[in-house]
Amino acid sequence: MLDLSDPRLVPARPEIADIRLRGRVDAARYVVGEARSVVVPAAPLTRAPRFDAGLETEAVMGDAVTFYGADEGFAFVQLAHDGYVGYLPEAALGPVGGPTHRVTALRSFLYPGPDLKLPATGYLTLGARVQVQDSVGDFHRLATGGFVFAGHCTAADVLEPDYAGTAERLVGTPYLWGGRTSLGLDCSGLVQLCLALAGIAAPRDADQQERGLGEPLAPDVDGLRRGDVVFWRGHVGLMLDATRLIHANGHHMAVAVEPLAEAVARIREKSFGPVTSIRRLNPSAAS
Structure with missing residues (x-):
């Protein structure tokens, strides 16, 4: 049964809802969702069917979605990987495609042909999943059209288990509220992306991640280690070692590394208050 406790994850609006919610929510009509896939490099997911509605999160190429209906150019969907609705x-x-490869470069250009001298038509972000039809020289031909440099891709099932190391590769990426690509990330988007590349499914927002990831550590723990996840009310970051935190944040307006003690003091004083929990992930959660 669909959980109605978190509106961000409920596929229902006054005009349309998942048929499984009939009798539980009010909607003008109820529909059976259809499986679709994201076929563009990246797309904004908004709360309302308007570009000025504000960015909630982003979907990237290869993401699976459930499609409920469309109106005036916008599709009402639920993302498969984290349940987010918009x-x-x-x-x-x-x-629906069958992704065969995943992008491992921070960004890789799309070309109209297998030639790096051709004008690029777009880019793919780290973690985008693509279906390769065949290869021509050093390039993969994609089922969605275009070519990508083969050296920037790996098989879709190859994981990057050092998720803190993935975060380090993203240092300097600009902060973007709702961002989930290597062009812009918010705090929970950084954590979700890095864990996904390690094969660990994570919710989208910091409060959801705090409830759903790992096991809590004692609040006075002094044995923090690489990969521990630190939470504030509305913020999250990853430990690189016992003392250094990496996080996408509005203070630096970027993904940045700083001493945990400095971050804790500043955040307590200026924004999110005290640390609410520290959680340790179980390495066996990767699959």
Whole structure:
């Protein structure tokens, strides 16, 4: 049964809802969702069917979604990997594919042909999943169109278990509220992306991650280690070792590394208050 406790994860709006919610929520009509896939490099997911509605999160190429309906160019969807609900540009969706490869470079350009001298038509972000039809020289031909440099990809099932190390690769990436690509990240987007590349499913927002990830440590723990996750009310970061934190944050407006003690003092005084918990992930959660 669908959980109605978190509105961010409930596929229902006054005009349309998942048929499984009939009798539990009010909607003008109830529909059976259809499986679709994101076929553009990245697309904004908004709370309302307007581009000015504010960025909730982003979907990237290869993300699976459940499609409920479209109106005036926007599709009402639920993202498969974290359950987030909202509106994507309808043009961002296509038929379900079978991703064969994943992008491992921070960004890789798309080309109209297998030639680096051709004008790029777009880019793919770290973690985007693509379906490779065949290879021509040093390039993969994609089922969605275009070519990507083969050296920037790996098989879709190859993992990057050092998720703190993945976060280090993203140092300097600009802060973007709702961002989930290597062009811009927010705090929980950074954590979700890095864990996904390690094969660990994570919710989208910091409060959801605090409830759903790992096991809590004692609040006075002095044995922090690489990969521990530190939470504030509305913020999250990863430990690189016993003393250093990496996080996407509005103070630096970027993914940055700083001593945990400095971050704790500043955040307590200026923004999110005290640390609410520290959680340790079980390495066996990767699959």
